[in-house]
Amino acid sequence: MAAKTLDLREVPPPERHPKIHDAFEELDSGEALELVNDHEPKPLFYEMQAEVDSFDADAYEVEQRGPSEFVAKLPKA
Template structure:
């Protein structure tokens, strides 16, 4: 599965979700968006699950790689 990586750690918080939604919308079915973040993106998971029909919530994964590094994979159906 192809993945696009978006590192959000230096992006101001008010700009993060619009940037994520734009990047996710540009994906083709079967691709995924990999996010590198400074906190657990659990609220984003719930937002995507509720608002984005093409988000594959069952395939969502998040890995904590350090105290301020979380990597989440958001697959697109």
């Protein structure tokens, strides 16, 4: 699965979700958006699940790599 990476740790919080939605929209089916974040993006998961039909919630993954580094993969169906 091809992935585009978006590092959000330096992005101001109000700008994160719009940036994520724009990047996700640009993906082709079967690709994934990989997010590097300073916290677990659980609210984003629920937002994507509720609002984005092409978000493959069943294939969503998140891994904590450090105390303030989480990497999440948001796959597009």
